[in-house]
Amino acid sequence: MKKIAYWGGMIVLGIALGLGSARMMLGLGQLDGGYSVGPWKTGTDFGSASAGMYTRARVALYGLLALDKKETLYYTAQTDDSGAPLSGNCTYVVEGKDLAARWWSVTAYGPDSFLIPNEANIYSFAKTTVKREADGHYIVRVSAERQQGNWLPVKAGESFDMTARFYNPDQSVQAAPGSAKLPHIVKESCK
Amino acid sequence: MKRVLTFVVGAAIVAGAVHVAVVWALPRVIMTKVMSAVAGDAKVNEFAELPLATSAARRVVRPSPDLAYSICILDLSKGPVRVQVPLTEPYTSVALYSSTTDNYFVRNDRDAKGRELDVVILPKGASAPADVPTGADVVTAPTAKGLVLVRRVVESPEAFPALDEARKRGTCASLHG
Numbered sequence: 001m002k003k004i005a006y007w008g009g010m011i012v013l014g015i016a017l018g019l020g021s022a023r024m025m026l027g028l029g030q031l032d033g034g035y036s037v038g039p040w041k042t043g044t045d046f047g048s049a050s051a052g053m054y055t056r057a058r059v060a061l062y063g064l065l066a067l068d069k070k071e072t073l074y075y076t077a078q079t080d081d082s083g084a085p086l087s088g089n090c091t092y093v094v095e096g097k098d099l100a101a102r103w104w105s106v107t108a109y110g111p112d113s114f115l116i117p118n119e120a121n122i123y124s125f126a127k128t129t130v131k132r133e134a135d136g137h138y139i140v141r142v143s144a145e146r147q148q149g150n151w152l153p154v155k156a157g158e159s160f161d162m163t164a165r166f167y168n169p170d171q172s173v174q175a176a177p178g179s180a181k182l183p184h185i186v187k188e189s190c191k
Numbered sequence: 192m193k194r195v196l197t198f199v200v201g202a203a204i205v206a207g208a209v210h211v212a213v214v215w216a217l218p219r220v221i222m223t224k225v226m227s228a229v230a231g232d233a234k235v236n237e238f239a240e241l242p243l244a245t246s247a248a249r250r251v252v253r254p255s256p257d258l259a260y261s262i263c264i265l266d267l268s269k270g271p272v273r274v275q276v277p278l279t280e281p282y283t284s285v286a287l288y289s290s291t292t293d294n295y296f297v298r299n300d301r302d303a304k305g306r307e308l309d310v311v312i313l314p315k316g317a318s319a320p321a322d323v324p325t326g327a328d329v330v331t332a333p334t335a336k337g338l339v340l341v342r343r344v345v346e347s348p349e350a351f352p353a354l355d356e357a358r359k360r361g362t363c364a365s366l367h368g
Binding site: 006007009010011013014015016017018019021022025026053054056057059060061062063064065066067068070071102103105107109113114115116117118121123124126128129163165167168 | 194198201202203204205206207208209210211212213214215217218221222225244245246247248249251252253254255256257281282284286288291292293294297299301338340342344346347
């Protein structure tokens with residue numbers, strides 16, 4: 001009886017530690033390939049055959065069927081410029097210029113990594129859909145409540161994140177992903 | 192004392208094995224699940240055109256709502272497959288994925304020699320057949336199962352109908368019929 005408890009306990013503890021450590025290593029917070037621009041983080045080995053065991057598992061969980069960096073660079077922000085986690089209870093001003101790519105978009109995702117349901121069926125803003133100021137730059141409000149001008153809807157009571165996609169990024173960005181210019185994310189108000 | 196040490200070391204070995212097994216198996220299991228989910232409404236070695244992603248699209252995480260995807264589940268066990276993809280503005284790409292999630296090939300409209308992307312996919316170990324069409328890219332797949340994903344940027348909702356017509360002309364089929 002004592003023997004069973006001894007060996008059983010060892011195996012149960014081992015399984016628990018194994019699962020726990022795997023879970024820890026594969027957390028979304030670990031999705032950080034090493035480059036960041038303000039709150040925007042990117043990795044460059046997504047989808048490539050050189051990806052290690054952990055990257056491959058993280059990509060399967062959070063970015064399955066991604067493309068390599070020559071084709072697309074993905075930057076994800078989970079916080080605003082001040083480092084505070086993005087919350088659907090707040091309104092954010094996202095302001096920037098064209099991203100250095102052939103085409104680009106910025107999409108909001110819920111905590112489950114799927115698009116966020118909303119009455120307007122708007123999930124992103126992009127090079128060819130965003131309304132611009134006179135000098136070409138854009139101002140987008142990210143909020144659970146309808147906004148004047150560019151509006152990217154999110155859900156009240158839930159966290160969210162945003163992914164910026166660079167399709168065929170410019171050579172300079174490919175060479176130094178940390179040097180890309182990405183929009184600022186500034187909290188305007190919260191409920 | 193020895194019993195305690197054995198317990199700790201034993202638990203650590205089990206933990207290590209479970210850890211590696213989970214991390215290793217995860218992408219394979221997820222990819223298999225995704226392929227069978229998509230295959231629900233697609234035949235093997237044939238393109239299926241997916242509708243634009245909305246919040247109702249919950250098969251693959253983090254879909255892009257600005258892309259029109261076409262997907263072809265690959266099975267190379269019976270020989271090479273040829274993919275022919277008409278191009279649309281402002282961006283079209285053909286990406287091949289193995290059953291372990293690796294992206295082993297990608298070309299976009301800028302790389303295309305003509306008005307379409309033309310790719311012949313060979314099973315691992317096979318040599319290129321003599322009748323490979325001129326101008327086609329030839330690539331060897333690391334796994335027999337996998338998928339082809341075509342991405343087209345949809346510039347605006349108004350651009351979608353014409354683009355949808357174009358993508359339906361794409362083909363994914365066994366090279367030798």
